[in-house]
Amino acid sequence: MAHQLETKLIHAGEPQPRIEGAVTVPIFQSAMFETAGGTGYHDLRYIRLNNTPNHRALHEKLAALENAEDAVVMASGMAAITTTLLTVLSAGDHLLAQDCLYGGTHDFLTQDLRGFGITFDFLEGDDPNDWQRQVRPETKAIYVESMTNPTLQVTDLAAVASFAKSHGLVSIIDNTFASPVNYRPSEWGYDLSLHSCTKYLNGHSDIVAGAVIGRADLIQNVTHKLNHLGGSLDPHACFLLYRGMKTLAVRVKYQNESAMTLGKFFDAHPAVSKVNYPGLPTHPAYQRSCELFDGFGGMLSIELEGGVEAATRFMQKATLPLIAPSLGGVETLMTRPAATSHAGMLPEDRQKVGVTDSLIRVSVGIEATEDLVADFDQALAS
Structure with missing residues (x-):
């Protein structure tokens, strides 16, 4: 069977x-x-x-x-x-x-x-x-x-x-x-x-x-x-x-849903200039992603109006996410890849592939989605 x-x-x-x-x-x-x-x-x-x-x-x-x-x-x-x-x-x-x-x-x-x-x-x-x-x-x-x-x-x-x-x-x-x-x-x-x-x-x-x-x-x-x-x-x-x-399916399915909600929230927020999430109709490969994937994942990245200074302030003001490298865990994590996972790349190489100094990568955990939205909302207000 x-x-x-x-x-x-x-x-x-x-x-x-x-x-x-x-x-x-x-x-x-x-x-x-x-x-x-x-x-x-x-x-x-x-x-x-x-x-x-x-x-x-x-x-x-x-x-x-x-x-x-x-x-x-x-x-x-x-x-x-x-x-x-x-x-x-x-x-x-x-x-x-x-x-x-x-x-x-x-x-x-x-x-x-x-x-x-x-x-x-x-x-x-x-x-x-x-x-x-x-x-x-x-x-x-x-x-x-x-x-x-x-x-x-x-x-x-x-x-x-x-x-x-x-x-x-x-x-x-x-x-x-x-x-x-x-x-x-x-x-x-x-x-x-x-x-x-x-x-x-x-x-x-x-x-x-x-x-x-x-x-x-x-x-x-x-x-x-x-x-x-x-x-x-x-x-x-x-x-x-x-x-x-053994808990992979229940974790990832929840993270799929939560990241989708957060992606829509960021996409509608005036302080956010760009959202990278394949589950959004605004993503350039949205239709392809619908054909390929059973879910769009728990990862997204954003750019804020105001560049690196705004990104740093936002990350400091958010209270639930931890500022740490890596991803995929039960806790929500944030990082600036230019300073962590992609720090070894030359700045010009990072820029060429869209990894700007102000890009924030968010790994969505399994906290209550409503709490994450509220926390990100107050952090963006700052």
Whole structure:
């Protein structure tokens, strides 16, 4: 019987029979396990090889959520990004990447990738002709985000997957902002989906973790590379992620609704000059977002009349949101990406992709929406 995502979150990947009858998978705080007839190095039961019972339960659950073949967890979202890129690319290869990306990804491409003999080009996300112009015989992969961080752009994701297939490229998508509740890349033809599990999947701002979900052969290759690079996830962090994921659907659905209400509030407020939220009809990719996503997510970004000074004053006057990096937790967070997640980018590069110094990114939590609206209203009045 095929189950809905909400049911998979609770039951997929659970050991059968339950371990000693435990309803919850216990924490296996053991660095190594007795060898049981493995055929090679990667079959050894060892924490660094990400194959303890805690890891395996997560792998099955994550794959089930996106209707993919396999999955692997690791130490952070950046571990997922870098390990995946170093798996599918080697010296002499070329990567096509969306021009607006998470700052850590952008920095890895611009500051580290060439040291491995790998080249790349940034793409205009809405111009397939640009993709065609920049693809080369040595191009091996294309990399995009489901909703870009922090400007919430939504490229033609279906066209990207189709383009990758027609050119024999590995299609890679960072699906952190959307989460499997709102978007499942494998259903749209993507080879690999990446997550910072620190964010929505865990949802409680208390661990750092990453995941790669997708084609079984590629996941095996990523796992083998991970085993050599050593970015393993600790069993206790595995347990916290496993626990946090079970409430993913109820959290994200509420955050979808709350962010929509806040997006409309900001859009109508005279002190706000711009709102980036794909669920608003004013968003340039609104129609596309309706076709792609089951919900529009809990992330939005805004610009205020008055620039950096107004943005700083607004953030200080708001009482409920915390001013902190990261996102996707139960508490509402605000940050200026130019000073946090995208601080490593050159100012001209930030401006080029719309990350201005005054842009405020809001990660909507699960507080009462009415309380958030009231708090933001009084902060804007200041």
